[in-house]
Amino acid sequence: MSNSTPATDNESDKKKFKEDKSPSSPSRVIHLRQIPNDVTEAEVISLGLPFGKVTNLLMLKGKSQKAQAALQAVNATQSGNLAITSGLAPEGGILPGQSSVLRIIVENIFYPVTLEVLYQIFSKFGSVLKIITFTRNNQFQALLQYADPMSAYYAKMGLDGQSIYTACCTLRIDFSKLSNLKVKYNNDKSRDFTRLDLPSGDGQPSLEPSIASPFGTPNIIFQSYAGAPGFAPAIGFPQGAGFPVPSVSGALSSHAVTTPGASGQMTIPNVTSVSGNSVLLVSNLNPEAITPHGLFILFGVYGDVHRVKIMYKKKENALVQMADATQAQLAMSHLNGQKIYGKVLRATLSKHQVVQLPREGQEDQGLTKDYSNSPLHRFKKPGSRNFQNIFPPSATLHLSNIPPSVTVDDLKKLFANTGSTVKAFRFFQKDCKMALIQLSSVEEAVHALIELHNYDLGENHHLRVSFSKSTI
Numbered sequence: 001m002s003n004s005t006p007a008t009d010n011e012s013d014k015k016k017f018k019e020d021k022s023p024s025s026p027s028r029v030i031h032l033r034q035i036p037n038d039v040t041e042a043e044v045i046s047l048g049l050p051f052g053k054v055t056n057l058l059m060l061k062g063k064s065q066k067a068q069a070a071l072q073a074v075n076a077t078q079s080g081n082l083a084i085t086s087g088l089a090p091e092g093g094i095l096p097g098q099s100s101v102l103r104i105i106v107e108n109i110f111y112p113v114t115l116e117v118l119y120q121i122f123s124k125f126g127s128v129l130k131i132i133t134f135t136r137n138n139q140f141q142a143l144l145q146y147a148d149p150m151s152a153y154y155a156k157m158g159l160d161g162q163s164i165y166t167a168c169c170t171l172r173i174d175f176s177k178l179s180n181l182k183v184k185y186n187n188d189k190s191r192d193f194t195r196l197d198l199p200s201g202d203g204q205p206s207l208e209p210s211i212a213s214p215f216g217t218p219n220i221i222f223q224s225y226a227g228a229p230g231f232a233p234a235i236g237f238p239q240g241a242g243f244p245v246p247s248v249s250g251a252l253s254s255h256a257v258t259t260p261g262a263s264g265q266m267t268i269p270n271v272t273s274v275s276g277n278s279v280l281l282v283s284n285l286n287p288e289a290i291t292p293h294g295l296f297i298l299f300g301v302y303g304d305v306h307r308v309k310i311m312y313k314k315k316e317n318a319l320v321q322m323a324d325a326t327q328a329q330l331a332m333s334h335l336n337g338q339k340i341y342g343k344v345l346r347a348t349l350s351k352h353q354v355v356q357l358p359r360e361g362q363e364d365q366g367l368t369k370d371y372s373n374s375p376l377h378r379f380k381k382p383g384s385r386n387f388q389n390i391f392p393p394s395a396t397l398h399l400s401n402i403p404p405s406v407t408v409d410d411l412k413k414l415f416a417n418t419g420s421t422v423k424a425f426r427f428f429q430k431d432c433k434m435a436l437i438q439l440s441s442v443e444e445a446v447h448a449l450i451e452l453h454n455y456d457l458g459e460n461h462h463l464r465v466s467f468s469k470s471t472i
Contacts (some may be wrong), residue, residue, distance in 0.1 A: 028055075033369040035059075100149045102156060103140040108168045109390075112333040113140055115188060117164065125158060126151020130181040132190040135392065138469050145181045168388075188336070194415035277329045280320045281350040286341035292369040294450045295320055297376075301449070301466060302334055303327025303389060304377040307355035310367040316343075321355040323379070332391050339443045376454055391469045395423075395445050398468040399435045403461040411437065418451045420444045425471035438472045 018032060035044065102122075106113050115133050122128055127147040134141055152175065179342040183192035185201035192198055271368040282295065292308040295318055299305050311317045322328040328349065336347040358364040371377075378386045389398070399411070412422045421440040428434040439445045439467045445467070453465040 016058055018395045027077065044167075055348055099175045099177070099179055100146045101178045101181060102144045102146075102152050103174050103176040105172040106140045106142075106164070107170045107172060108163075109140055112330045113164060113169055114329065115142075115191060115335055118142055118144065121164070122146075122155050125155035129194055130183050130190075130192045132181055132183060134189070138392070138394075141174060143178065188333075205418040241250050242275065277349045277353060278322045278325045279352045279355060280322065280328050280332055281352075282318045282320055283316065283346045283348075284343050285310075285316045285318060285345065286343045289341035290315075290318070292318075292367060296371050296374070297450045297453050298340070298446065299331045299335065300376065300378060302331035304353045304379050305374075306370070306372045307357070308369050308371065309330050309355045312364065312367055315367075319352060319355045320347075321351055323377075327379070330390070336389075338393050338446065340446050386466075389466060391467045393442050393446055394469065395440065395442050396436055396438045396468040396471055397445050397449060398466045398470075400433060400439060400464040401457075401461050402435060402463065403457055403459040404432065405459065406457055406461075411435065412448060414452065414455070415439065418448045420448050426472055436468055436470060436472050 019377045032044065037098060044059065070277070104118070108360065113130050118131060118133070119128055122144055124144075128144060129147055130143075130145040132143045144155075146155070156173045157173065159171050161171065163170045182194075183190050186192060186196070186198040187200045272373050280299075287310075290310070292310055295308045295310075296305045299308075299320050299322070304327065305320060306323060307319075307321040309319045311319075320331070322331060331348070332347045338345050355368070357370060378384070402411070408425055408427070412425055415422055415437060421444065422437060423440055424436075424438040426436055428436075439448060450469070452463055455463040457463050
C-alpha cells in the first residue's frame with residue numbers, strides 16, 4: 001500500500017473525486033469526504049477494519065478544505081457495510097479527542113450481569129483499565145474505560161444492541177463525556193485494574209491479587225458465566241474477524257470477535273452451563289430476627305433454595321445453597337448490601353460446595369433446613385414466566401393469586417400488621433387477582449415479602465409476593 005502520491009497525481013485524483021457524484025454500482029472502493037485534516041491514515045484505516053481487510057488507501061489533503069480519502073476493501077459487500085455504518089459512528093469514526101470511556105446500559109435483565117461478566121465481554125476489544133457499575137432509574141449501568149479510544153470504538157461497533165443472553169440483557173452503548181474514571185474501591189461494584197492497592201470499601205468483596213493482572217495485560221481469570229436455565233448465552237466470539245483483538249485468557253480466549261449478525265445476537269459455541277459454587281455465605285444478619293425460613297423466602301425470589309444453615313455459634317452468619325451457580329450469582333448480585341432487620345446483609349460465594357445436614361442426634365436448634373422438595377420453588381419449570389419477572393428489591397411489591405372476596409382494605413390491613421406503612425395500592429384493571437402495593441421503604445418491603453409470601457388468604461388461595469420494577 002502506498003503512503004504517498006506525486007502532486008500531479010493528487011490534482012488528477014481530486015478532479016476525479018469532484019466528477020464522481022453520480023450513482024454507481026457497488027464496488028470495493030469507498031469515497032470518504034469531510035475528514036478533518038489532523039486525522040491520520042491509521043485512523044481512517046481503522047474505520048474499515050471491523051468489516052474486513054483493507055487493501056489500499058489514498059488520502060488527499062488540501063490547504064483550504066477538509067481531507068478526502070479512497071478506501072479499498074476486499075469485496076463490495078464489505079465496502080457497502082462500511083458505507084452504511086461509517087455514517088452512524090460519532091464524527092464518522094475514531095477522531096481526535098474521542099473518549100476511551102463507554103457508558104453501558106443493560107436492558108431486559110432477567111439474569112445477573114456482574115462486573116466480571118462485562119470484563120469478559122469487553123476485554124475482547126482491548127485493554128480494560130477501569131469499570132464502575134451502578135443502578136440508575138432501575139437500570140443496571142456501567143462506565144468502562146479502555147486504554148485507548150480505538151478499543152472503545154471497536155467495542156461500541158461490535159456490541160451495541162447485542163444481547164448477552166438469548167432474549168435478555170441487551171447492551172446499549174454510548175461514548176461517555178468523561179475522559180477518565182476515578183475508582184475509589186476494588187470490589188464487586190468497581191475496579192481499577194491498574195491499582196491493586198485500593199481498599200475494598202465497607203465490607204465489600206475485595207479484588208484478590210490472584211485474579212488481578214498487571215497494568216496493560218488483560219489476563220484476569222474470571223469464572224465463565226454462561227447464562228441460566230431457559231436462557232442460553234448469546235454474545236460470543238466465533239472465528240473470522242477482520243481485525244486484531246488482544247488475547248484474553250479464560251473461557252473466551254479461543255474466540256475472536258465477529259461483526260454483529262442480522263439476528264442482533266452472537267453465539268458462544270460449546271458452552272452449556274455455569275461452573276462455580278452454588279453456596280452463598282450470608283453475613284451481618286440480625287440473629288434476633290432472621291430464621292432459615294426467612295432466608296429461604298428472600299433468596300427464593302432469585303432462585304430455588306435447596307438448603308439453609310444458620311451458624312450455631314455465630315448466628316449472624318448463614319449458608320444458603322441455591323439450585324445452581326447461576327442462581328447463586330443472581331441472588332448475590334441483588335441482595336448483597338440490602339438492609340434487612342436493621343442490618344446490611346453481605347453475601348459472597350462460600351468455600352463450601354454443599355450445606356451439610358446435621359447428623360442424627362446432633363444439636364442444631366432447627367437452624368439447618370432442607371428445602372430441596374419445597375412446593376414454594378419459583379423456578380422449577382423451565383421457561384417459567386417467573387424468569388422474566390426478577391427485579392432488585394424495591395418498595396413496590398407485586399401481589400398475585402388474590403381471591404375475589406379479598407378487598408383493598410383487607411390487603412392494606414394485612415401489610416400494616418407486619419409493621420409496614422402502605423403508601424399506595426391498586427389492583428390490575430384487567431386482572432383483579434393481581435395488585436401492586438407500595439410501602440414506605442425497601443426494607444419494609446423486604447420484611448413484608450418474607451412474612452407474607454404464601455400467606456393463606458382463604459378459598460385455597462395463597463398470596464404470591466415479589467418485587468416490582470413499577471411504581472404507583
